[in-house]
Amino acid sequence: NAGVTQTPKFQVLKTGQSMTLQCAQDMNHEYMSWYRQDPGMGLRLIHYSVGAGITDQGEVPNGYNVSRSTTEDFPLRLLSAAPSQTSVYFCASSYPGAFGYTFGSGTRLTVV
Amino acid sequence: SQQGEEDPQALSIQEGENATMNCSYKTSINNLQWYRQNSGRGLVHLILIRSNEREKHSGRLRVTLDTSKKSSSLLITASRAADTASYFCATAVSGSARQLTFGSGTQLTVLP
Numbered sequence A: 001n002a003g004v005t006q007t008p009k010f011q012v013l014k015t016g017q018s019m020t021l022q023c024a025q026d027m028n029h030e031y032m033s034w035y036r037q038d039p040g041m042g043l044r045l046i047h048y049s050v051g052a053g054i055t056d057q058g059e060v061p062n063g064y065n066v067s068r069s070t071t072e073d074f075p076l077r078l079l080s081a082a083p084s085q086t087s088v089y090f091c092a093s094s095y096p097g098a099f100g101y102t103f104g105s106g107t108r109l110t111v112v
Numbered sequence B: 001s002q003q004g005e006e007d008p009q010a011l012s013i014q015e016g017e018n019a020t021m022n023c024s025y026k027t028s029i030n031n032l033q034w035y036r037q038n039s040g041r042g043l044v045h046l047i048l049i050r051s052n053e054r055e056k057h058s059g060r061l062r063v064t065l066d067t068s069k070k071s072s073s074l075l076i077t078a079s080r081a082a083d084t085a086s087y088f089c090a091t092a093v094s095g096s097a098r099q100l101t102f103g104s105g106t107q108l109t110v111l112p
Helices: none
Strands: A004-009 A010-014 A019-024 A031-037 A044-050 A055-056 A065-068 A075-077 A087-094 A107-110 B005-007 B010-014 B017-025 B028-036 B043-050 B055-058 B060-066 B072-078 B084-091 B098-102 B106-111
Touching: A010 A031, A019 A031, A019 A087, A019 B106, A044 A065, A044 B098, A055 B098, A065 B055, A087 B098, A107 B043, A107 B106, B005 B084, B017 B084, B028 B060, B043 B060, B072 B106
Parallel strands: A010 A107, B010 B106
Antiparallel strands: A004 A019, A019 A075, A031 A044, A031 A087, A044 A055, A065 A075, A087 A107, B005 B017, B017 B072, B028 B043, B028 B084, B055 B060, B060 B072, B084 B098, B084 B106
16 A cells, blocks of 8 residues: 555664664655654654755754655664653655645654 | 644534634745544645635535634534544745644544
8 A cells, every 4th residue: 555654663762772763655755754743742843855865854853863865765763762752753755845745654652 | 833823722512513623823834734633643634725725625624724814724514423533734834845834733522
């Protein structure tokens, strides 16, 4: 099925550990983004990409790295996990211009 | 910072009634989008309205946009229990349509 696939769905990390959240889309979308959602809040943009090899920071980029080597994949790396990074992470993709985004089902991350 | 703010934060109605949610934003926009999120799931794109449009329909959804007041409303007619979800507005700021900024959402409960 076409869409945005995120792995893993759940993850528990210890403070200081690093990990990569995977995101892949098969719709040939140029735009891809990572958001985090905290309880009772909307989504906040972490990083985004407008095409392979091009990334930029969003509203809350600290503690996260991204790269975009292919159109399909946009992994999010947590460098040294902190309890403040406990959240639900969503990846989304879109065509350029005025189009809606397709979201993945999310990764629920807990940092202890 | 959040560009969009939804009102009300929570809304409870009976099946068959109409539900209206409002969104206010702060800066000039390229377009405004509405998304639905069922509990524990990713976001689903509902409808997009461009800055030069005033009203748009999609099935039981009606969206209005007033750029002079920097506000939008989402009307769901003849609501169903399956419409129970959180609804978010998201704005794509002029000159940066690649980024979406989300509000904190309206939790809609439709009682059978």
